[in-house]
Amino acid sequence: MKIAIITVAGISSRFNRDVPEEEKTLKCIYWEDDPKNTLIYQLLNKVSSYDRIIVVGGFKFDDLESYLSKNASPELNEKIALCGNDHYDDLSSGYSLYLGVKEALSYDDVDEILFVEGDLDIDDESFSNVINSQKNVITYNREPIYSNKAVVLYQNENNDYKYLFNSDHGLLAMEEPFKAIFNSGQTWKFMDAEILGKANRYFKNNIIEDTNLGIIQKYFDLIDNNEIEVIELKRWVNCNTRDDYKIIKEYWSK
Template identity: 65%
Template structure:
């Protein structure tokens, strides 16, 4: 059965490109200072190279993404890549990119065993990432950073052992209206191994949640499967690259650990 990885990199990267002239704006996952291998997309493609097929959903500066992959990604990985253009990258939220990635996955394989979904602006450590890959269950990931409502995606477990996400897209305060057993900062990487439930969640998104974030699909999926079929896996190193300062932190980590 095929293992598929989905990476979404469609966004405009407004914080990353803040105060940068329009003609110098860059797709965040392609940013580097000298070595073209020192990009978020290159490092993440190395991590997901185990997959039989890789789906990359782009939008902003899509031609630059195609050009980079053709020029800089090793042939054995490039041959697995299937690029999808999100023509609503500037007027719909992140959910539409995931929807397109899942739809493409079902189109390119009739025998899927699992789908890994990675947001394309992350850098994580290999050891923890391998724990996600090696899990036989569906996976929720968490990161070690403190939880601040203005930037965290909160994952909590309620009294019925259900896993629930809380996120304020306006970066304001968060409210949890029920008792909970545990609360985490989401690691923004997921693995799905129940394709029937995933298709149901994806179809539900298209019909009812088109303007939602990718959590619209993810929450529906994890609502449909039993808690005992879910592993929660933490990352030792996790950086969400929102700014060029974040990139410097990531590059220093690469320098010392790769």
């Protein structure tokens, strides 16, 4: 079984900045002109080949559920498993991934698990490269690396892949030599369900307040580097604001 996890639980604070309370929305279901012009709709179509699609929501969960029931195709709705994160406001992104992985591992014969953050727009060709890879996948994008917003991926002198991120959007410090440095594409594929389960349990028992990188880093620390493919995402937009959305929507219309 192949499973995709999409996390969309966050409160969309930057997306809803300066917006009246009654007009605040869950970022992934925000649309203009057409209800299909949403981040979640586009991502669902990209992962439609998967056997099960786990969507982890939290903020405005009822709105998410209503949107999917009305706009996702019947075929997709049969595959979607909605998972509620009651700690979307007091724990970091790691708990959403933890819940998604826990749900995924409840199924039998899991061959691979794809994880993509729900506020991303990625070109079809690059996304297909991730799906078609037969290895564990780490991704990177072409955006400049700024410490106040980027998730940094680097390769150290032992060829291990490591992540750096500052949740407070301050400076970053790399405390070891590196061979290469990238802006993470925040999309991953895990080919070993047993090891992912170990990483998920470690997160729950030791670092539950961490971001999703807590699970991801633990997993890749346990995987042989030869089992990893690093894939470039040629077009990648992290939708943080409504201006970002307009840029993405213009691309969809082409």
